[in-house]
Amino acid sequence: MYYPHFKGSNRRRGHVRSISIADKGTLELSDGIYRLRWNQGVTVELEDTERLVAGLDALGDGKPLPLLIQVGGVTFTYASRKVSPPAAHVSRIALLGSSPVDQVIALFLFRFYQLPCPIKYFTSLRPALAWLRSRD
Numbered sequence: 153m154y155y156p157h158f159k160g161s162n163r164r165r166g167h168v169r170s171i172s173i174a175d176k177g178t179l180e181l182s183d184g185i186y187r188l189r190w191n192q193g194v195t196v197e198l199e200d201t202e203r204l205v206a207g208l209d210a211l212g213d214g215k216p217l218p219l220l221i222q223v224g225g226v227t228f229t230y231a232s233r234k235v236s237p238p239a240a241h242v243s244r245i246a247l248l249g250s251s252p253v254d255q256v257i258a259l260f261l262f263r264f265y266q267l268p269c270p271i272k273y274f275t276s277l278r279p280a281l282a283w284l285r286s287r288d
Contacts, residue, residue, distance in 0.1 A: 171207045176200055181211040185284055186219040186242070190226040198231035208241040216243040216269075218284035223249045223257055233260070239268030246280040247273045 170180035177190035177200075186208060190196060208219075219242045237245070245267065247258045258273035274280035 169211050171210060173203045173207060174200055179204060179207040179211065181217070184217055185281070186211065186217055188219065188221045190222065192225040195227045195229060196232045197229050198235065201232045201235040205235065205237060205241070208237055212241055214240065216241060218243050219245045220280055220284060221245060221247050223247050223254050224251065225254075228257065236267050242269055244269050244284060245271040246284050247271065248275070248277060248280050249273065250275055 169182075170178055172178055175191075176194045176196065177188060180187045180189075188204065216239065219237060247254075249255060249258060255273060272280075272283055274283070
């Protein structure tokens with residue numbers, strides 16, 4: 153499947169597939185977990201979140217999988233915060249951040265938006281991945 157709004161192509165590196173999202177970040181599928189890394193200092197806009205949802209569709213073949221989002225040093229516009237990944241694509245979301253600002257963003261998402269799956273904030277990668285892989 154070809155998605156013309158993505159920069160680059162759907163690459164395969166062993167069991168890892170990734171897509172660049174408009175030069176603002178990378179969505180990768182590795183070992184059954186989506187990993188979204190926004191570039192430091194970018195502003196994520198509505199079009200970027202729509203591209204993310206299309207990327208989930210492109211990489212996941214319609215299966216709901218866990219999603220790790222690194223939110224450190226990223227600004228989200230109001231419109232972008234209103235888009236959440238569909239339940240058909242994502243089974244749970246771990247937000248990974250490192251600053252008080254990152255945590256405020258996460259708490260905002262928890263309180264004001266009906267997300268389609270469980271979501272949790274982490275400051276360390278290992279616990280985030282363990283939670284994403286857990287069945288509880």
